[in-house]
Amino acid sequence: MDHASSTYTSKEVLKTMLPYFTEEYGNAESLHTKGKEALIAIDKARETIAEILNCRQSEIIFTGSGTESNNLAILGIARAQKTGHLITTEIEHPSVLNCFKQLEKEGFECTYLPVNKEGFVNPDDLKAAIRPNTILISIIYANNEIGTIQPISELAAISGDIPFHTDACQAANSLPLNLNVDSITINGSKIYGPKGVGALFLKRGTKIKAIMQGGSQEHSLRPGTHNTPAIIGLAKALELAQEGVEKENARLTLLQEKLISELLKIPGSQLNGPQPGPTRLPNNINISFPKIDREQLILNLDSIGIYSSASSACKSGDSQISHVMTAIKQNNSPLRLTTGKITTEKDIDYCIEEIPRIVEKLKTH
Amino acid sequence: MDHASSTYTSKEVLKTMLPYFTEEYGNAESLHTKGKEALIAIDKARETIAEILNCRQSEIIFTGSGTESNNLAILGIARAQKTGHLITTEIEHPSVLNCFKQLEKEGFECTYLPVNKEGFVNPDDLKAAIRPNTILISIIYANNEIGTIQPISELAAISGDIPFHTDACQAANSLPLNLNVDSITINGSKIYGPKGVGALFLKRGTKIKAIMQGGSQEHSLRPGTHNTPAIIGLAKALELAQEGVEKENARLTLLQEKLISELLKIPGSQLNGPQPGPTRLPNNINISFPKIDREQLILNLDSIGIYSSASSACKSGDSQISHVMTAIKQNNSPLRLTTGKITTEKDIDYCIEEIPRIVEKLKTH
Numbered sequence: 001m002d003h004a005s006s007t008y009t010s011k012e013v014l015k016t017m018l019p020y021f022t023e024e025y026g027n028a029e030s031l032h033t034k035g036k037e038a039l040i041a042i043d044k045a046r047e048t049i050a051e052i053l054n055c056r057q058s059e060i061i062f063t064g065s066g067t068e069s070n071n072l073a074i075l076g077i078a079r080a081q082k083t084g085h086l087i088t089t090e091i092e093h094p095s096v097l098n099c100f101k102q103l104e105k106e107g108f109e110c111t112y113l114p115v116n117k118e119g120f121v122n123p124d125d126l127k128a129a130i131r132p133n134t135i136l137i138s139i140i141y142a143n144n145e146i147g148t149i150q151p152i153s154e155l156a157a158i159s160g161d162i163p164f165h166t167d168a169c170q171a172a173n174s175l176p177l178n179l180n181v182d183s184i185t186i187n188g189s190k191i192y193g194p195k196g197v198g199a200l201f202l203k204r205g206t207k208i209k210a211i212m213q214g215g216s217q218e219h220s221l222r223p224g225t226h227n228t229p230a231i232i233g234l235a236k237a238l239e240l241a242q243e244g245v246e247k248e249n250a251r252l253t254l255l256q257e258k259l260i261s262e263l264l265k266i267p268g269s270q271l272n273g274p275q276p277g278p279t280r281l282p283n284n285i286n287i288s289f290p291k292i293d294r295e296q297l298i299l300n301l302d303s304i305g306i307y308s309s310a311s312s313a314c315k316s317g318d319s320q321i322s323h324v325m326t327a328i329k330q331n332n333s334p335l336r337l338t339t340g341k342i343t344t345e346k347d348i349d350y351c352i353e354e355i356p357r358i359v360e361k362l363k364t365h
Numbered sequence: 366m367d368h369a370s371s372t373y374t375s376k377e378v379l380k381t382m383l384p385y386f387t388e389e390y391g392n393a394e395s396l397h398t399k400g401k402e403a404l405i406a407i408d409k410a411r412e413t414i415a416e417i418l419n420c421r422q423s424e425i426i427f428t429g430s431g432t433e434s435n436n437l438a439i440l441g442i443a444r445a446q447k448t449g450h451l452i453t454t455e456i457e458h459p460s461v462l463n464c465f466k467q468l469e470k471e472g473f474e475c476t477y478l479p480v481n482k483e484g485f486v487n488p489d490d491l492k493a494a495i496r497p498n499t500i501l502i503s504i505i506y507a508n509n510e511i512g513t514i515q516p517i518s519e520l521a522a523i524s525g526d527i528p529f530h531t532d533a534c535q536a537a538n539s540l541p542l543n544l545n546v547d548s549i550t551i552n553g554s555k556i557y558g559p560k561g562v563g564a565l566f567l568k569r570g571t572k573i574k575a576i577m578q579g580g581s582q583e584h585s586l587r588p589g590t591h592n593t594p595a596i597i598g599l600a601k602a603l604e605l606a607q608e609g610v611e612k613e614n615a616r617l618t619l620l621q622e623k624l625i626s627e628l629l630k631i632p633g634s635q636l637n638g639p640q641p642g643p644t645r646l647p648n649n650i651n652i653s654f655p656k657i658d659r660e661q662l663i664l665n666l667d668s669i670g671i672y673s674s675a676s677s678a679c680k681s682g683d684s685q686i687s688h689v690m691t692a693i694k695q696n697n698s699p700l701r702l703t704t705g706k707i708t709t710e711k712d713i714d715y716c717i718e719e720i721p722r723i724v725e726k727l728k729t730h
Contacts, residue, residue, distance in 0.1 A: 002399070006392035006590060014386050021379050021559065027371035030674060031660065032667040034367070064429030064561060067579040067589035075578075095579030095588060102578045189590050194386065196429060196561045196592030211576060213440075213467045214432040214460030223460060224432035225371060225554050227561030295396065302397040309395060 001351065002307040003283060003340030004144055004170060009233065010192040010341075016236045017194065020229035028226040029217065038228045045235035049186075052242055053201050054178040061200045061218045062231050066169040066187030067095035068211075069200040070138075072222065073165045073183045074099040076208040077136045078108055084135035085109040089121050090327035091148070092140050096167055097323065100138075113139075115327050118274040119148030126158050137164045141179075142171040145311050145324040145336060146273030147284025149175065156181045163206055169198075173241045174249050174282055182206050186238065188230065192341065193237025197230035252282035252339055255348045259337065262352040263287050266359055272325070272334055285337040288325075291364045294333035300358045306351060309336045366716065367672040368648060368705030369509055369535060374598065375557040375706075381601045382559065385594035393591040394582065403593045410600035414551075417607055418566050419543040426565045426583045427596050431534040431552030432460035433576075434565040435503075437587065438530045438548045439464040441573040442501045443473055449500035450474040454486050455692035456513070457505050461532055462688065465503075478504075480692050483639040484513030491523050502529045506544075507536035510676050510689040510701060511638030512649025514540065521546045528571055538606045539614050539647055547571050551603065553595065557706065558602025562595035617647035617704050620713045624702065627717040628652050631724055637690070637699055650702040653690075656729045659698035665723045671716060674701045 009017075020041065026034030028042050043057070050057045063069045074096060078086060088100050090112045100110045111129045113121050121139060130137075137159045142149045149171070156164045156179065165183035168175070172186045183206065187198035202208060202221075214223025257276045263269055264287065272286040289297070294310040301308050311322035311334060325334055337351065374382075385406065391399030393407050408422070415422045428434045439461060443451060453465050455477050465475045476494045478486050486504060495502075502524045507514045514536070521529045521544065530548035533540070537551045548571065552563035567573060567586075579588025622641045628634060629652065637651040654662070659675040666673050676687035676699060690699055702716065 002392075002395060002397065005395050005400070006390055006403075008388070008390040009386040011387060014383075018379075021374040022376060023373070025371055025373040026672075027367075027554075030367060030370050030672070031663045032367065032672040032674075034672050035370070038371075064433065065589040065592075068429065068577060071577040071579070093579075095577075098578035098588075189392075194592075194594070195590055196595050212433060212436045212460075213463035214436070214458075223463075224430040225560055227430075227559075229559070230561050298396045307391075307395070307397040307399050309397075 001337040001339065001343070001347070002309050003343070004190070004336065004338035005309055006189055006195070007192045007340060009194050010237065010240065012240060013193055013233045013236045017229040017233040020232055024228070028228065029215065038226065041228060042226055042231050045231045048235040048239055049199055052177055052238055053184065055201055056204060059201055059204055061202055061221050062226065063198040063200055063222050064196055064227070066167070066185050066190070066198045069185035069187065069198040070095040070167055071099055072200055072208070072211055073185060073202065074136065074138055075102065075211050077163050077165070077183070077206065078103050080207040080209040081135045083107065084133045085111065085131045087111045087113060087126065087129050087134060087137045089113045089115060089139055091115050091119055091143050091324045092138065093144055093167055093169070096138055096140065115148070117328050119143055119146050119324070119328055120274070121150055121155065123151070123154055123158055126155055130159070130162065134162050137162055139166055141166045141168040142175060142281045143273070143324065144170045145322060145334070146286045146328065147281035148273050149279045149281060152179055152181065170281065172238060174245060177242070188234040188237055191237045191241045194230045194233040197227055197234045199234060248341070249282045255339055255343060255345060256282055256285055259285050259348050259351055260287070263355060266356050270330070270332065272328060272330055283339040286334055288330055288332035288334045289359050290332045292333045292359060292362050293364070294335070296362055297333065297335060297358065300362065301355070304354055306354065310334060311336060366702040366704065366708070366712070367674050368708070369555070369701065369703035370674055371554055371560070372557045372705060374559050375602065375605065377605060378558055378598045378601045382594040382598040385597055389593070393593065394580065403591065406593060407591055407596050410596045413600040413604055414564055417542055417603055418549065420566055421569060424566055424569055426567055426586050427591065428563040428565055428587050429561055429592070431532070431550050431555070431563045434550035434552065434563040435460040435532055436464055437565055437573070437576050438550060438567065439501065439503055440467065440576050442528050442530070442548070442571065443468050445572040445574040446500045448472065449498045450476065450496045452476045452478060452491065452494050452499060452502045454478045454480060454504055456480050456484055456508050456689045457503070458509055458532055458534070461503055461505065480513070482693050484508055484511050484689070484693055485639070486515055486520065488516070488519055488523055491520055495524070495527065499527050502527055504531055506531045506533040507540060507646050508638070508689065509535045510687060510699070511651045511693065512646035513638050514644045514646060517544055517546065535646060537603060539610060542607070553599040553602055556602045556606045559595045559598040562592055562599045564599060613706070614647045620704055620708060620710060621647055621650055624650050624713050624716055625652070628720060631721050635695070635697065637693060637695055648704045651699055653695055653697035653699045654724050655697045657698045657724060657727050658729070659700070661727055662698065662700060662723065665727065666720065669719055671719065675699060676701060
């Protein structure tokens with residue numbers, strides 16, 4: 001019940017990767033056959049991803065993670081302009097939010113849009129925030145903690161000529177990626193692909209500066225030997241995620257609705273994020289319980305085989321209320337349960353049976 | 366004959382990685398069992414590497430590549446000081462050299478030490494280059510094009526209190542890594558480990574600034590979900606590389622001596638880099654032939670199954686003489702042949718038979 005923190009690499013994906021570890025292991029920059037084999041495989045992966053995103057192959061840049069893709073897009077687009085104003089939201093992933101904090105230190109002006117109680121950005125707020133010197137807008141597609149899906153097309157349309165970036169790491173399993181934006185981050189570790197690989201879609205003509213220096217790989221925007229197996233795996237994982245997505249979304253929504261309605265019977269419990277439906281990730285359940293130590297809740301659930309998280313894995317070491325919970329004005333301890341391909345109705349029934357019992361046990365009266 | 370560009374992931378290494386793709390796939394930051402499993406495995410990998418480098422576990426930072434480790438060390442140490450003077454050499458890997466070029470744009474002063482005809486830095490040149498405001502020295506341990514092994518301990522001793530970084534990516538297969546320096550880069554793709562993973566040893570107390578922003582992984586120095594399988598693979602690969610290193614070095618040196626002495630019989634040929642022995646990587650052969658189109662040479666060798674490179678893979682798209690060749694004042698086309706674990710005497714004999722024939726064929730009279 002913690003698939004949003006990390007998914008396994010599916011057997012089908014791993015199978016496509018294996019030959020590139022041991023047989024077709026050439027450096028894609030080499031002139032010889034062994035190098036060309038790798039280059040051809042990488043280009044095919046690029047083509048697969050470009051088709052899903054409905055973009056040119058040359059607009060896909062392979063990176064080492066979702067974090068790196070977000071850093072490259074945000075730091076890179078901002079630094080290419082040297083100065084200016086940027087807009088994001090209060091509920092971004094730390095790899096976006098902390099890039100904005102960094103850019104503030106570098107002299108850029110930043111606006112953090114608020115969200116409503118369900119986590120939605122108000123398009124009017126975006127309109128009002130745009131200034132003549134706005135150089136970048138970055139809004140998360142689907143929130144990793146509370147599952148809120150932003151109206152990205154509507155927001156991007158407001159941005160006009162200003163580059164619009166979206167972090168789609170949590171969205172790629174269940175939402176269309178054919179978006180009218182300038183920049184999109186995806187990664188492997190959330191979509192049953194490998195860890196340690198990401199991609200950045202960057203619209204042709206977008207001015208950007210690399211964040212790392214080295215070889216001339218990826219149009220000199222991302223140096224380093226291509227990680228062929230991981231790139232192959234990312235493309236395969238994305239392909240599989242988008243195949244049969246409607247059926248899987250429908251299945252997960254049924255499980256989600258059942259679990260949410262049962263957990264909301266616990267006295268004092270509250271749903272964080274929107275109601276299940278088209279504006280909430282189908283695999284995300286986030287509910288707050290009053291007077292509960294959230295770390296104890298996670299550890300108690302762990303002891304009976306339910307793996308969960310309080311906010312996101314990236315913040316788990318931190319015992320404070322997350323920035324997302326603060327933004328939606330939720331002070332009670334949240335429990336995030338995120339389902340995945342292997343989650344069955346039996347798993348949901350087990351959660352329904354056990355979670356209320358544990359919550360009751362932990363209540364500090 | 367191009368192992369310096371990229372090695373395969375050994376079956377033994379891949380075997381240790383596999384469970385972390387499909388079974389123990391948790392996010393190391395998660396509080397639950399699945400997360401702890403990953404964290405324990407990563408800590409074990411960190412321990413393995415720390416033992417080999419004779420350092421503390423907390424001094425090992427996992428990254429996404431050798432390029433990233435070099436960027437983190439050089440950009441990070443420099444930017445933490447905001448201003449100052451840095452020293453490197455003319456024969457660094459592009460991921461070091463281009464960081465220095467970037468730092469010059471940011472207002473830092475940089476000195477590029479020359480090398481002699483065999484590629485060695487003169488320790489007196491380093492002594493003379495140090496200024497009161499020198500904040501970092503970065504010298505490649507073993508050169509990737511011509512195999513020259515620098516006297517790193519001697520050079521590091523000269524640096525005194527100034528942080529001393531070394532790029533050991535090409536050295537890790539055959540040289541000791543227990544060095545008295547402040548910072549070391551290693552990576553997986555050169556040592557029969559996985560691509561897309563690197564490590565940086567950073568001595569406790571060294572001031573550094575992260576180059577990417579995000580979660581608090583790796584002491585907040587390298588954000589992003591840990592790439593558990595690749596980290597496990599890197600540690601295993603390094604362990605295997607260092608086991609029986611003397612025996613393998615001796616074997617490769619014999620092959621190297623034989624191939625070099627035979628190829629030097631070709632009229633006009635010249636060895637680039639030092640003579641085989643303790644100051645040259647045992648797997649590196651680099652010989653220049655006059656009046657040869659180097660791309661044609663590589664493609665002709667490829668057609669008979671000999672995979673080679675002109676300088677390094679990172680520069681192969683570039684038809685100019687490499688910066689390393691320029692530094693050692695070599696104008697003729699170089700051919701780099703780099704052996705590996707699977708290279709046999711039969712392979713060397715085949716090269717001895719075929720290369721002179723191809724060189725003769727391509728000579729432009």
